Amino acid sequence: MVPVPPPFPPPPNAETAADPDAEPATEGALARSQAARRRRVLDATLQLAAAGGFDAVQMRDVAAAADVALGTVYRYFASKERLLLEAMAEQQADLRAYLDVHPPREPTPAARVVSVLRGANRSLREFPDVTAAMVRSFGTAQIENADIVRRVTEIMTGIITSAIHAPERRPATENEVRVARILMQVWLSSLNGWVCGVDGPDRVDEDLAAAAALLLP
Amino acid sequence: MVPVPPPFPPPPNAETAADPDAEPATEGALARSQAARRRRVLDATLQLAAAGGFDAVQMRDVAAAADVALGTVYRYFASKERLLLEAMAEQQADLRAYLDVHPPREPTPAARVVSVLRGANRSLREFPDVTAAMVRSFGTAQIENADIVRRVTEIMTGIITSAIHAPERRPATENEVRVARILMQVWLSSLNGWVCGVDGPDRVDEDLAAAAALLLP
């Protein structure tokens, strides 16, 4: 989906001084096969996660399912954690793209937020093991993955911000961003409570509805 | 601190039918040495975590530092994750006990909540590696640790609830509990952002102050 994201380590074939134009080097057989490899690895990850959750995503199995060597998986994703976090970021980006095309139609900000997040949670509930694996990776994140964690939180906050001031095209106010951040934090914590088995899946919706009601007049 | 918490697996020396009185069997050389062992293990855990965070808490080292066999550590704590979560629960329980004696004196609920949580965060910042280890364990939690996760969240929510209706002795209203839960979720998410390196430690205080201002009129 991303326009040929370079593989993880300093992309060895990064544009040298020879071609300083900003073109992201999207073409070439190498780039294409690399993108395909990356995609196979991510797909294999999702497949395994869907079957048995975090523990079922074993790097040797990912490599085998993606039909690449173990070392290649690590060339693209520095760790299992990062692999799952990148899958999570992609999932959230897909959700945002979908919402750009199908924005919520409810009349009030609170109703729109609740509608969007209920929809998202419905999807997450369909693949509880995938969600558990992703949320778990999110909760374990270390400094070396701070960039993706930030990306994921920014996407989630963006989704909520858009839902708040739905059809309007103005930039979000400072207060809207604050509220969106709080809702995102509630969302993440609540998902964590669900995948830990502390609360049922419905509790996520309830938490978000309550928070939205209190925060969005 | 807890009145002789029984070791993890079905405490083998649990009161059999012979002594049905509810006395928690706090006495006896066995119970005493077990309590001491448990304490040594927890202390060793904190010591190692303070030195190098989650990764420095290696079960073999914990066993050695606590002067017990590796198998004994696992008899008391089913996993490294659980070990750290129990330490976290104890830490939170200590905080609550302290606050019962030194409740916040600010005039408004929001100010009291902010005061209490700022104080807690100040302590957490003094031992960032310990905090990181605990928060990380919290974020990784699995179903088999749902009970401690619930205990930790309940203690945190209780701390916040008490701060909201400070000196008053009435039970919390339904709305207060809802607000307290949201604040706890913001707290946990924000701590996660800090230990992940996504945000600086001050962001935790800022998030909580903003949320408290919005939620507590």
Add this chain to the structure above:
DNA sequence: GCGAAAATCAGAACGTGTTCCAATTCCGAT
């Protein structure tokens, strides 16, 4: 096409959480 450089492969190897086991020690009741 050819050759150098990069990427990939297959698999061994290592570290740490976790489990398992036989031998020993400790506790509590007789």
Add this chain to the structure above:
DNA sequence: ATCGGAATTGGAACACGTTCTGATTTTCGC
């Protein structure tokens, strides 16, 4: 004081994430 059973010990063993290595294949500029 002694016996039975539970707790503890020391250490081997296993699983899986991760790293490393040397051989092989692919790509790209000429």
